[in-house]
Amino acid sequence: MIRQNPSTGRRKALLGLLAAGLVPTLQGCFPVAVTGVAAGAAMIADRRTSGAYVEDEGIEWRTRNRLRERLGDSVNVSVTSYNRNVLLTGEAPNEVTRAEIERVANTVENVRAVINEVQIGGISPLSARANDAMITSKVKARFVDDQTFGAHHVKVVTEAGTVFLMGLVTRREADAATEVARTTAGVRKVVRVFEYISDDEARRLDARIGNSK
Numbered sequence: 001m002i003r004q005n006p007s008t009g010r011r012k013a014l015l016g017l018l019a020a021g022l023v024p025t026l027q028g029c030f031p032v033a034v035t036g037v038a039a040g041a042a043m044i045a046d047r048r049t050s051g052a053y054v055e056d057e058g059i060e061w062r063t064r065n066r067l068r069e070r071l072g073d074s075v076n077v078s079v080t081s082y083n084r085n086v087l088l089t090g091e092a093p094n095e096v097t098r099a100e101i102e103r104v105a106n107t108v109e110n111v112r113a114v115i116n117e118v119q120i121g122g123i124s125p126l127s128a129r130a131n132d133a134m135i136t137s138k139v140k141a142r143f144v145d146d147q148t149f150g151a152h153h154v155k156v157v158t159e160a161g162t163v164f165l166m167g168l169v170t171r172r173e174a175d176a177a178t179e180v181a182r183t184t185a186g187v188r189k190v191v192r193v194f195e196y197i198s199d200d201e202a203r204r205l206d207a208r209i210g211n212s213k
Contacts, residue, residue: 045152047168047205048083055110056081063108070104076123077101080157082166084112087193089159091121115193117164124160132158135186139163142180149173150206156181161188168195170202 043053059081067077075097077090086105092098102116136158143151154177155166163181165174174194181190197205 042152045209047153047202047209052083055084059084059086059108059111063105063111066104066108067101071097071100075101075118077118078157078159079105080155080164080166081111082155082193083168083195084110085115085166085193085195086111086113087115087117087157087164087166089117089157089164090119091123092118093120093122095120117159117162117191119160128160131186132160135161135163135184138186139181139184142184143177146176146180148176158187161186162191163187163189164191164193166193166195168197168202168205170199171196172199173202 043050046053048056060079063079063081063086064077067075067079075090075092077088077092080087080089086108088101088105092101098116098118098120101118102114105111105114105116136156139156139158140151143149143154143156149169149172153167153169153173157164157166163184165177165181167173167177169177174192174196178190178192181187
């Protein structure tokens with residue numbers, strides 16, 4: 001009987017999940033909210049509180065809706081909220097619109113901070129977004145293979161080859177994740193958008209996660 005390397009198995013499973021989630025994103029629709037067992041498992045493994053996790057989902061949904069109502073198809077903006085810190089990526093036609101995107105995000109309830117990384121330029125083609133999604137999948141798969149930090153503690157967002165890393169992490173975890181992302185094929189640059197915590201705080205949060213499983 002052929003025995004599969006556990007690391008390889010985890011990597012293949014992660015790639016499969018990421019590939020499945022890629023389809024709705026590439027169709028130009030906002031990603032469908034994960035529900036049921038998958039959402040519960042993701043929430044349990046997260047260092048955020050369950051309240052913050054759910055609130056982040058709501059922040060993303062409300063921000064996208066307001067941007068769509070205000071700016072329509074004139075922009076391509078991805079909204080990622082982690083612990084109520086909102087990362088904006090994508091393209092806007094000019095600086096005035098870019099500033100308006102940030103203003104809209106700042107009006108959303110419960111947002112703590114807005115990191116505006118929207119670039120001035122034309123809307124990226126579908127092929128470029130597909131490439132970014134593939135880079136994200138490769139980075140996440142390499143996180144799993146690395147095993148020096150919890151891959152589920154770091155959220156990965158890729159835009160035009162630039163990888164943004166978010167999460168509640170220690171400095172050591174941040175450095176390890178950055179090195180993995182930096183050395184992944186196709187990555188042009190890595191931007192850290194982490195919220196740093198102490199080693200003691202990380203152990204406390206991880207113990208809470210372990211007790212909730």
